[in-house]
Amino acid sequence: DAGITQSPRHKVTETGTPVTLRCHQTENHRYMYWYRQDPGHGLRLIHYSYGVKDTDKGEVSDGYSVSRSKTEDFLLTLESATSSQTSVYFCAISDGGIGGDQPQHFGDGTRLSIL
Amino acid sequence: KQEVTQIPAALSVPEGENLVLNCSFTDSAIYNLQWFRQDPGKGLTSLLLIQSSQREQTSGRLNASLDKSSGRSTLYIAASQPGDSATYLCAVPNSGYSTLTFGKGTMLLVSP
Numbered sequence: 482d483a484g485i486t487q488s489p490r491h492k493v494t495e496t497g498t499p500v501t502l503r504c505h506q507t508e509n510h511r512y513m514y515w516y517r518q519d520p521g522h523g524l525r526l527i528h529y530s531y532g533v534k535d536t537d538k539g540e541v542s543d544g545y546s547v548s549r550s551k552t553e554d555f556l557l558t559l560e561s562a563t564s565s566q567t568s569v570y571f572c573a574i575s576d577g578g579i580g581g582d583q584p585q586h587f588g589d590g591t592r593l594s595i596l
Numbered sequence: 597k598q599e600v601t602q603i604p605a606a607l608s609v610p611e612g613e614n615l616v617l618n619c620s621f622t623d624s625a626i627y628n629l630q631w632f633r634q635d636p637g638k639g640l641t642s643l644l645l646i647q648s649s650q651r652e653q654t655s656g657r658l659n660a661s662l663d664k665s666s667g668r669s670t671l672y673i674a675a676s677q678p679g680d681s682a683t684y685l686c687a688v689p690n691s692g693y694s695t696l697t698f699g700k701g702t703m704l705l706v707s708p
Contacts, residue, residue: 485639524640524685524698539695571639582647584630585696587639 484508485588487572493594500559502591504572506552513555514573514585515539515547517566524571530555531578562595569593598623598690602699609676610707617671617702619686624664626688631660631671634683634701643684644671676706 484507494500504513515527516539526539528547536547544566546558559566570591577583599622609615619629627648632640644653644660646669652661659672669686683703687696 521700523700524687524696526695529695573640582628582645584642584645585640586642587632589639590637 485572485574485586487570487588487591489591490589491592493596494562495596496563497561500562500593500595502557502570502572502593504555504557504574504588506555506574508574508576508586509552510574510576510586511552512575512578513549514575515545515555515557516571516573517541517568518571518590519568527557527570564595567593567595598626598688598697600686600688600697600699602684602686602702604702605700606703606705608705608707611676611678613676613706614672614674615676615704617673617684617704619669619671619699621667621669621688621697623688623690624667626664628689629660629662629669630687630696631658631669632685632687634685636682640685673704676704678706678708680704681706 486505488503514529516524518524525541527545530536530549548556572588573585575583575585601620603618630645631643634640646653646662657674662669683701685698685701687698690697
């Protein structure tokens with residue numbers, strides 16, 4: 482399995498609180514992605530990174546920010562969590578871009594509940 | 597905007613059957629297509645990635661085909677086993693190549 486660790490694995494918090502999810506990789510891959518998975522919507526990209534300090538928005542980026550200060554770590558922050566952000570969050574990594582010949586590898590996810 | 601459809605949404609078969617999962621996409625200008633497997637409570641596991649220049653990719657009992665002109669891909673599973681029970685998703689790059697668009701998956705149950 483690709484060396485991807487997501488933390489925490491489960492979190493329950495209250496509306497309005499800040500939340501940070503961490504993705505750590507040991508593969509030295511250039512690309513890192515944050516997705517959310519919701520029933521009826523499937524997997525949707527939140528933000529992605531194509532290098533240290535290089536990030537861009539995905540399909541559902543409103544209410545989320547990211548940072549990547551080291552190759553191995555990609556942080557997802559919910560500045561002020563809302564109930565609509567209750568979801569399962571997945572980190573993925575890839576050694577090539579979306580249109581390339583390298584697959585994406587996923588972490589085991591973080592289940593986030595916002596009450 | 598790229599749209600990906602997977603049919604059927606759910607499939608139940610007895611062990612040993614050969615089966616086909618279908619994936620269709622609306623924008624045929626893709627560079628690749630990926631098939632993933634997701635077990636309950638787990639992340640996605642990459643099964644096969646087919647480049648647009650390829651017609652097929654094989655890994656063990658799995659064979660994936662790609663027909664760009666018709667906007668279709670199939671995942672063939674030979675001699676299914678209970679351990680194959682999972683949700684199978686396909687994904688293609690969107691037109692901007694910055695994101696993947698995923699289908700909603702086919703939930704497969706293989707009974708002993």
